[in-house]
Amino acid sequence: MAKAKFGVVVFPGSNCDHDAYHAVKHVLGSQAEFLWHKEGDLQDVDVVILPGGFSYGDYLRCGAISRFSPIMKEVVRHAERGGHVIGICNGFQILTESGLLPGALLRNRSLKFVCRQVHLRVENSSTAFTSQYASGQVIAIPVAHGEGNFYTDQDTLSEIEDNGQVAFRYVEADGAVTDASNPNGSLNNIAGIVNKQGNVLGMMPHPERVVEQLLGSADGLGVFESLLHAITGKQPILS
């Protein structure tokens, strides 16, 4: 049976790398490898995961220095070939810094680190990262960041919206988009976006932290199941 192979990039300061590895290896049952950031080889993985954390101590700007790690050249090449890349939290910041995704992530509007469960609405279920959700479905996923305030100029914002590149939006439990449900001040309550080609996703919330009912929720598993489906063409037999 064709198996999907996931690679979890490890930067100095990554701290969600093991959670991501656990989600794809032990819960999803796929092959998984850690990829040290100094390596110049992606070991033939199908999906690259840029995990959360504080790579390079968030020095200068979050993700600004990691994007020049040797492995990022390969990650960019992988993405340009149509390979799948998912950046979670600090990974999202690295993707915007490296130009693989538009926009930037500013300090939270509140200036505080926000660590709590939020509700997300799946805005586009036709991407490789969201196919196992229904459009409009509301899921509960934790956020944990100080710089997650998605910003871009107005033209780019319209383009992202018009192209259906918004994957997830912060909402109330009933799916309503409100200012109160926006944990960081992101434009249009944007929590996650894909690139134009649809093979790169960045999101601030942490789906890898909610993949097992035993630990409270499996709402995030759909992201990884969707990737598995995109790679192998098989419907996951999980959950």
Next chain:
Amino acid sequence: MFKAIITVKLRPSILDPEGKAIEHALQSLDFKTLSGVRIGKLVEMQVDAADRAAAEAVVIEACRQLLANQVMEDYTYELHEA
């Protein structure tokens, strides 16, 4: 040899909540005449270049490639002969 002093700030169109918070603190200390507070970063470095033009070119390139994220930040610099 030159010394470069580079300032990186959020673009004027972007709300700077940190600057705002400091402005409020100043107001509460009765600095009623102070406003428009913006926070930025200051980066100092030595530049080994033959002349001012060459030093300027390399500083601009460093700002573009790494020191400022032009989606959200602007940079300015001063160059002094060291």
